[in-house]
Amino acid sequence: MALLEQFIQFTQQQIQISPKNTHLLLAVSGGIDSMVMVDLFHKAGYSFTIAHCNFQLRGEESTRDEMFVKALGEKYNKEVLVKLFNTKEYATSNKLSIQVAARELRYAWFEELLTVARESFSVNGQQSMVNGQPTPDNLRLTTYDLRLLSTAHHADDNIETLLLNFFRGTGISGLHGILPRQGNIIRPLLFAKREDIVAYAKKNGLAWVEDNSNASDKYSRNFVRHQVMPLMKTIYPQAEENLLGNIERFKEIELIYNTSIVQKKAKLIEPKGNEWHLPILKLKKQVPLKTIVYEVVKDFGFASTQTGEVVKLLDAANGSYMASPTHRLIVNRNWLIIAPIQPEEATNVLIEEGVKEINFKEGLLTLKPSTFNEALLAENKLPIATNIAVLNADDIEFPLLLRPYKQGDYFYPLGMQKKKKLSKFFIDQKLSKTDKEKVWVIESNKRIVWVVGYRIDNRFRLKPSTSKMLEIDWEKV
Template sequence: MELLTRFIRHVYEHHLFTKNDRLLLAVSGGVDSVVLGQLCKLAGFDFGVAHCNFQLRGTESDTDELFVKKLAEKWEVPFFTIRFNTREFAAANKLSIQEAARELRYEWFTEIRKKELFDYVLTAHHANDNIETVLMSFFRGTGINGLTGIKETNDLLVRPLLFAKRTELEAFLEAQSLHFVQDASNLKDDYTRNYIRNKLLPQLAAIYPEVEQNLMNNIHRFREVQALYRQSVEHARKKLLVTSGAEVQLPVLLLLKTAAPQTLLLEIIKEYGFSAGQLPEVFALTESEPGRYIASGTHRVIRDRKHLVIAPLPPAVQSRLIIEGPGKFFFSEGRMELRKRKYEGAIPEDPGIAWLDAAAIQFPLILRPWRTGDYFYPLGMTKKKKVARFLIDQKLSATQKEKVWVLEMQQKLPWIVNHRIDNRFRVTTGTKEIVEIKYLR
């Protein structure tokens, strides 16, 4: 029962959840999720089981669903299940099967959590999942952020098994005489993750027997390194950048005197829509004549006499801005500051400040001008309304309407910027964390 002791200690030491919380467990029927359920049962946590039938393996998918249902009955906990036409959804949204399944399940988990008043959603990601994710990130060249692995908590999503290796979960399963179902696709090497799991890591272990533990230790070190890295970048940003209206000026000579000018430049420009692939072109501007520029989807970096000037594209060029997470964002009609924080205090009446329930928000978000055909559910209303009609009711002139932008998430509009939020994203008595967005001209 050593794993149970470590599990309980890990949950409380890292403040993941408590005995007073209701937990919704995502259970596929595989080793990992069965172990998670058994641990929660033995530890005395209050939980329910959610199972997704993606209908990708015919009768096997139905067998898995029945297996998990019986598990829930054995544990004497609530059971929730849903069937998805995953292939149809993937084709309609131009997604891979894996991406489609992920999007479907997490949206459904959020719905069940809210409807049934669960506090957290738990998944059974473990240490080996973390190792595989880091290796994939390393080979893709995602930088230091990709080497910090899977987050243990992400809003109301918790992954409490990241401390344990798969071999430990299997040993616990055997000791508890538990059964599980095997997804045959996990044994194939068709997917990158499966290849790393089934081929690459065993080969590395033959050379470096402690490779798994070493990588787990490295993930912890990289997280601390990232914290120092972010601290250093933020210090340099405050020292170098000068904001003038919607423009940001970066002194070229001071940039070149920093310890890592290219890395620092990338950290600065990526907030304005520039990719790592554009970095060589942007950095080349430090040696170019004044007037040359490189553009992203939303901004330009222009070489001035002594500065690199980051400025929004003209309205005719800028069409949308992808928001991957909290931060500051510039667009043709002003700038926007987005952050997550604990829900406390009175909801502001300023239309330029939006408070949205963080549990309902999934990144990325899209900031764009409104379009004919757009609709939303205005705050306080249960019926949808076309944005065009809403703007008419607000008595906006034709030129004022041209300047209205919206925030889009999965074909929904959480906020008509500087005007009204969507009722489906409002804060409620059950809200614990909010996404606060401020619009500044």
């Protein structure tokens, strides 16, 4: 089957688009892959706009590529949009590699164009407007729906991506390679090998420009292309076909895997407001444990390399925790709690030693550690108020846990030697149902230290032998 026929079949069946009412944004570098993509879309009857990024990294070559792509507008009678980037400056200021910087810049621009297109329209050839302002790069829109970006990734790119992901250790999600359609990005050449693309370009008399950086092995993708794959083909001549077959199998395996993971997570995770609670004993019985633990925590900023530490955390002491950039995993009795790091969003807040202030849903806590002087107690110079707790810091273990009251909680009210359930304590205090829902407690190693705003625990009262004191002030919302 000719490449054009395969292209039409692939775009309709795998990507599910057709020329009718579809206007595409084509990312065109000027290289052979993108030139063949443009020609195929043109011959298949699609409407499209061409977008070219000039990263200003290769001097005259970059300018040459820009002028070459601009000339396509006349050849195909299409609009060509060009954006110049100061890539080196962006990479330096954001501490990124040139490759990562270029990727971020180009996809941010492409998304800007697609967003503008979604929000704009043209009337009688007038310039499109968004909120009364001209659209970027003088983009004029047609009545077509411009929502999809097309890139020229092909089968060889897919093989290289598979191998790079495998060596990086991205897990099963990286083994399906590049997807034909992902969000608003499509890759209509994934069915074609590079040799097929080159043959098509030569047969149809297409011109293209060469990027000299593609010959350098200092880039990981080029190294795989020029060194790894040729060596593997000396051992397995069908290596490329085998890997492409594996990609298709991995896609199907991933579907089965994800279905199972969704079911496991639904049975394990209990959403509680902005938190997620997992029963530790039930979690520890899961097989395979590390895989399921990783799938649970990866969405909260934890890396695959931390999975072993998370598993160890399941056997750690109460109050133990570990953190990602956005969340904490907290051991609280028989539960593993996933809570946002921002205290005002969490309903279980860790208070580490040295912390001076904690903002939470019911107000502001201020912690004031000091040395205890028995004379303060004898002379009644200690603060006495329901919104202030003065505690024996000698008996306190950090981190403290600030959390809402829950059924079954008990403490030893100040002045009493016997424990009392908080539910009964609240009856004595004549609290309404809504008042109870706003009660928070502070724990130290599974023991309630203070029912915030009401009473401290007798076990943490000041004694003549106390050497360190902790005052906690509560400023109510």
